[in-house]
Amino acid sequence: MAMTGVLRPGHVQLRVLDLEEGVSFYRDVVGLKETGRDAQGRVYFKAWDERDHNSLVLREADEAGIDFLGFKALDAATMDQLESAVQAFGISTTRMPAGEMLGTGERVRFTIPTGHLIELYAEKQDVGNGQSYVNPDPWVPDVKGIAPVRFDHCLLYGPDIEGVEKLFTEVLGFSVTERVLMEDGETTLALFMNCSPKAHDIAFVRHPEPGKLHHVSFLLESWEQVLRAADIMSMNRVSIDIGPTRHGITRGATIYAFDCSGNRFETFCGGYQTYPDNQPITWTWDEVGAAIFYHDRKLNERFLSVVT
Ligand code: M3P
Ligand code: FE
Numbered sequence: 001m002a003m004t005g006v007l008r009p010g011h012v013q014l015r016v017l018d019l020e021e022g023v024s025f026y027r028d029v030v031g032l033k034e035t036g037r038d039a040q041g042r043v044y045f046k047a048w049d050e051r052d053h054n055s056l057v058l059r060e061a062d063e064a065g066i067d068f069l070g071f072k073a074l075d076a077a078t079m080d081q082l083e084s085a086v087q088a089f090g091i092s093t094t095r096m097p098a099g100e101m102l103g104t105g106e107r108v109r110f111t112i113p114t115g116h117l118i119e120l121y122a123e124k125q126d127v128g129n130g131q132s133y134v135n136p137d138p139w140v141p142d143v144k145g146i147a148p149v150r151f152d153h154c155l156l157y158g159p160d161i162e163g164v165e166k167l168f169t170e171v172l173g174f175s176v177t178e179r180v181l182m183e184d185g186e187t188t189l190a191l192f193m194n195c196s197p198k199a200h201d202i203a204f205v206r207h208p209e210p211g212k213l214h215h216v217s218f219l220l221e222s223w224e225q226v227l228r229a230a231d232i233m234s235m236n237r238v239s240i241d242i243g244p245t246r247h248g249i250t251r252g253a254t255i256y257a258f259d260c261s262g263n264r265f266e267t268f269c270g271g272y273q274t275y276p277d278n279q280p281i282t283w284t285w286d287e288v289g290a291a292i293f294y295h296d297r298k299l300n301e302r303f304l305s306v307v308t
Contacts (some may be wrong), residue, residue: 003074005173006082006195009153009202010072010124011054011101012216015061015308016261019043022058025260029236030218030267031145032056035127036102044102047150047218048143052124053103055151056216064261064308066213069154069202070107070119071172071195079122083108085171103127112167114158115210146229146267148218153200155214157207157307161188164204168193174201177274178249180283180291182206189288192249199250199271205304212307215256217266223253229267230255242303248294249283256303263308 016022023043026032032045035054044054052072059067073079083093086108096107096119105123112118130140158164165188168174177199180190192200205214220226223244230244233255241264243255254268283291289298 007072011070013057013067014263015065016058019060021260029145031147038102047148048140049129049149051126051129053127064263068117068119070121073120073122076122079120082120086110089171113160113163116156146232148220150219152217152219154216155203157205157212157214158210161204161206176280178281183285197273214307215264215266220267220269222269226253226269233257246294248291
């Protein structure tokens with residue numbers, strides 16, 4: 001495989017208002033596997049088909065939201081090169097020692113122009129997906145709840161969209177896959193970028209307040225699984241924001257809902273695959289409704305304004 005550089009969004013640390021309530025929610029309703037707890041009291045999870053030790057970390061705090069999003073780099077040399085490039089771009093970096101997060105090697109962290117804390121790391125302990133690397137079965141029987149296959153992407157809200165576009169495309173090796181324009185026909189309202197063949201690995205929406213989280217997204221394998229996720233949400237009285245429906249952007253079939261602390265999360269399937277020679281897609285302001293919710297063709301005010 002020809003993938004180099006940044007491989008994927010690998011971990012996200014979220015703040016929850018009540019840790020044990022958050023643990024029950026992500027374990028029993030979302031259906032992630034708990035993989036450990038650390039001396040700081042943080043709780044670690046992975047989706048069943050991920051092999052790395054963790055992809056979601058919960059920390060108890062007085063306010064919901066995102067602490068940081070980490071991207072896995074190909075190897076330590078790649079991480080070092082990317083760190084130098086981020087510094088040359090004019091952003092200072094710091095290092096977190098190996099082991100500061102369970103099962104995770106050294107991390108490089110820096111604040112991006114939208115105010116979010118982003119990390120790069122190269123090492124995370126392979127704990128497997130519950131199947132052997134030799135003659136595996138296709139899935140594991142002991143899953144609970146919605147049981148997504150992986151953590152897929154985040155949508156972040158913050159002010160300097162031009163700055164993050166420059167940083168991610170010129171320094172971190174991402175490509176723009178889709179863009180939504182504002183009423184003036186020029187300014188970017190929303191930006192979707194990938195570092196892989198996925199339709200997006202990270203997305204940003206312009207917003208006056210820095211460092212905000214719109215949603216953390218988890219991948220399901222079929223539309224039937226998306227419908228089943230909505231059933232599980234209703235059974236558990238989870239607050240659904242919208243869906244099941246489809247995005248025009250990326251073509252994913254989706255549900256947005258809120259966790260017990262008000263952090264929005266998405267469970268979705270589909271979206272197209274990309275190659276590096278794909279041209280980006282542009283959505284104009286007059287079609288922004290269909291871009292975001294293809295069936296309703298209109299925006300729901302809560303979807304654009306509620307962030308943590
Ligand atoms: C997604 C997705 C917005 C569109 C969001 C799209 C907020 O979350 O996964 O494709 O404009
Ligand atoms: Fe999404």
